[in-house]
Amino acid sequence: GAHSLLAGRGTPAIRRALLHASAATLDALPPVVSAEPPSHPSFELLSVEMVEEYTMKVARYRHIKSGAEVISAQADDENKVFGIAFRTPVSDSTGVPHILEHSVLCGSDKYTSKEPFTELLKGSLQTFLNAFTYPDRTCYPVASLNTKDFYNLVNVYLDAVLSPRAKRDPAVFAQEGWHYELEDPSEPLTYKGVVFNEMKGVYSSPESLLYRASQQSTFPDTTYASDSGGDPAVIPDLTFEQFTAFHDAYYHPSNSRIFFYGDDDPASRLALLDEYLSPFTAPEAPVPSKIETQRLISETRRVVERFPASPEEAKEDAPSRMLMLNWLLNEEPLEPVDELALTVLDELLMGTRTSVLYKAMAESGLGSAVVGGGLSDELKQATFSVGLKGVKADDLPKAEMLAIETLTKAAQSGFEADAIEAAVNTLEFQLREMNTGGFPKGLAFMLSMLPRWIYRDEEGANVADALRFEAPLSELKRRLSSGEKVFEPLLKKLLVDNQHRTVVEMRPDAGLAEEWAAAERKRLEDAKAAMAEEDIQQVITSTAELKRAQLAEDSPEALATIPRVGLADLERKVKQVPTEHSTLADGAVPLLAHPLPCAGVVYADVVLDLQRIPLSELPLLNLYTSLLTQTGTSELDATTLQRRIGARTGGIQFSTMLEQAIGDKGSVGPADAVIHKLVARGKAVGDRTGDMLDLMHAMLTDAKL
Template structure:
């Protein structure tokens, strides 16, 4: 049967989408009014989503809470957490849900046909028939609830979304973004935080929450998407019979009204919190934002990406340079939000002085007028367009299935105009148009119209206040104490009972009967064979070149890895700084702004990184600086000439430019350490026991932050020494004797590229050979780093190698069990943290972390009980099979060509073998419950090491300081 023969659907549009090699259909389900999109092609990584328009009317976070709660059980699948059951027991390549400013989307993806069908079924039943009407406990757990352990305890508020958003609002960037949205969109949904403001989340009632679901979660308000290689007719027929046919078309008012134009630019001052003992000097955020017309104008949609690069994002871009030269802020950034009906464009100065607001606005205005008068750099325009076109053609989105990215991009037009669903998937003609406008006044007119003349705008100053969050917490405690004091004895007794009841509900496992309703694959559905590595070693000019034979559609991926294992700690930290400078300062032939344009015109990017891995042959570290280039094959020679210009001819004499880059790096790293505190805390704790952790922390973690922030604070005193050190480590690192090259591409491309690579190897200095790593003296520091956050990131680590245990594939299963069972239930469900995980490395490292966690010592106590849980691990064969299958969704995840090449190259570097990963796979496929229980002694030994590091709330850390040897402000 063909789609055209389905009588339950009406075909609205049917077209070939050449830009993504697909056939596209837009259908309407006749009875329910549901919109359905089909993108048909040969991609085995199939994608489905159902999305709804969900414009918020306030800041209680109801769209976000519904996104969490509908995945907590449904009519057909009444288990408490079907989402987690799917994570544990499916081969999904993507499984999540996302709340946007005015839409909520529920996507899944899988390469396995049976698994894909199962995922669709669970998600559709979740959104249309959730158990939220049956169990108020779901709303309390995921949204918010009052918590009172006993009549003498303090009254608290808890809830997963509540704590998630407390973490979000601890970030000044998040606070600024919400203030920008409020200022620009006072009269429509975009002015309300769909995620929820923690101050207002407790205002949401259970009844209003249910009413929101009743109103918006109907097929007529839905957007359903199917992508990839599948029997589309079968899927559409099933969708009709199982779900859509049960609904009649109704009218749902979910339209997003456009924000009318203002009379003038708004000027707003707000506050954000820094730590109590932190200096407020030069910690302000200044932002300048404008509303950019309409997302349905595809030329404008892409043109502002170009302007973003040309005006601010590119190194040396005029607006950024003017602000930096005027010493306004240490980091200038911009954002173009094109995922809403009226896109916004923002210029932001971070770590600025609030007194500079007038100059900030004046410099932006004057610089934009100068650009309009004198014209935009033509090379910068071409660089931006070429870079965007390269990414579009490459279609490499990392861990995201490309079908999902296409589907989400469709919503940028489909959500606002049913007649333009494919608007933003057909980009190539737009890129041609944008290139044709180079040399005209097209771009200058856009600046004039939208950035200079348009009234819909706002200037926001975000002022730092030391200890503001601590003050807020104290006020919250007083407010809750007052609420409790006004409660009768009976009300207090009832709340204690409700608190206990919720915990009992959370502790009560789903019944075996309900669990078996979740569809699941069998072990025999898993391929018995491990994914092969593709490593062919050849020698070019005495340098090993590792070739990975993958089809890359005419793109060359080349890595130049220089072994720096024998560098001192000081040299390695300087190497981390060097990475931040390379390609961003002048070279012999290019000014840094021109260099950036050349890179974007001729390549898909040149990137530098400093990394540490551990060899499986002797468990010694391999530390290296890597230069990676991606380019169309016809441009690889030019691309390599640019790379070699950077490596051999970088000029470090411009102290002003280096000062800018150090300030920018320091600012971004500080924000990263706070927002990704789970990673930073784990790396720091690992530095107490592991060479991998020690070196990683040294070049990308807290120790590197200390190093670079010290240079930032004492720049004039240190800069001459720093420049000399940077020059020395670059000369020492760029040595032919330290070089190993990785190439990913097909055979024909490689034979040609080898000749080009040979030419550049000959230009590489012979230099010194790499030696062994210097000895490391470990110290159990057990640190806590205080910041202005309202939550915590709690890390416990250790090493099983230290206690004589070997790696086994069983640890991959244990990671799934702990991350989505024991830790999930105790740290997330009961504790209220947004995230938690366990991790085991082949080289011995063990890590347990929490993310946006309201608790500290309570989470540490949960980690302590892991060995007992594992020792008493007792599940039936079906559950054991579920954990085994869930282990393979990461092992067998489909990878893009670049990632396949990198996987093989890392295996070569560390000495991983096909035999070892096949043995690991065999162990996983045949694992039993008893095998898991045998891991308890190892876990007990690891946790007895008692290595802990925490980043987070200063009030809690001070209260629980006895856990630590050292407490300091981050």
């Protein structure tokens, strides 16, 4: 049958061939990395260091006049990344950072079309273009493979954040934030605005409300107790003056962190930045944007919040409630080895379907799905959350008890050795491979460094350390191999004995949506009642003006300010992936190898022909491929098999491939010439390639179906 290709002499031969292919690695540093970081009279070079883990040189600068901090990373990666981030802590839920994030992308001094962002999405070769509002920072990243396109994007983004039209044209705030809308004096006033509407959507989602209540209750005394995205009930409190004052204070270069990454010329980066930054002077006293620390509180707090629900969901015995337990884990930054150990602990508790806490919650029958992703470390202090949704009121105490008891038991009896091995290997594999898929790698590096960069500035913390893992990893492995219990005491300290815990219960309320709508109507009625006739006329006029402006086309001159790449800027050569052809099993099986720098990881597809499968069995194929990894084999039960895959490989999957054959001279092939294959796809570090193929072989030939 189809499986015979892997039997007999095939396996060792594939193994040898793959090992040979994996030996193709790079020895010398690429020139772009070995080059000395440039100097520039406007910049002070603060530090230069190598991040060996990812073959990257990281230079840190300060722009002397404006005070902007810059990281310029030299890496042999054509997917170039730029980002500028500002610390934007809030003290209310007007959503000012979120509205500003939208607004700065609506045109600027140099780029005068209404929405340069939309124009760039249409006409650029960008591989990433977006903006994020976090609870304490706002971040504007772009990426492109094409150098000219990349610098176009950088120019537009720098001008957008530093000189936006939104500062001088209140129509942008009205459109993106909120405004009164009225067309006829006899009609009721309404609120409109892009962020206002977006956040109404967010606030109608029960799970969003759960996560919001969890964050706010975990950090009751800091900026995280407010909603930087904006609460629809609070957004209309924000005035245009407050909005521009927020930009003045927080979008100053002295409050920014600027990041460059890739294989472009580092001197061009500094020259371009100097153009944009030199008009600004660092203030004598920097804007107070430091994110304060939440002190650990030694009592469990309970929060009950309502969410809008249907009458059916709101019935007393309906399985519609949600429960989440949240812990604040630390006041001071963790030591690197503890940080790494905590990530492994999270994998042991929540990482896979067989992880103890996830499994206990998911299989408890107390709820419909697990909520809370376990460890979260993107804010100043780490948190841990777990819970269930779709819970009956009577089962809420049971679900809470189950989480606590599962954690207590794990801290007492410990984790199984093969579970620990699998979790450590899974993490190590992810760190080494740094496979970000379609997401630019440089952006992943920037987002990893940003927390340390914005939280620890005054302590002179080494930002690049955020990417380093070799030293803490070997320390962790040393402690584990000496027989030390690493995870159990950490679990006891950070979760079991830690009383800074909030228990958030979400209750369905069939009347809540109407209650919110009524409050909004009342507010709008009061506002209208307080308006003089000419105020009402003013709202009607500005409503019409805004609509006219929104419908108006950009002038050709304004559109022409948006830089574009032309045909001449495109690479004309097609990139060829090197391919070596050989055969296995006395010429019976073709082997294609692509020798590429893969940081020591071997990627393998074993492709088996399905032509001989009877048509009647074809509908079973999807079920078959998904069962292969889930049933275990005659030697390994399902959990042991999962752990072994985790311990020895970077993952193994099965899928089917259905393609039309290529015809003569590359033409479309005959309509009935279909290629149908079963694909076993896996990845492993070079010296584990044999283990990976053995596991594939065992699942293909010996799955307990």
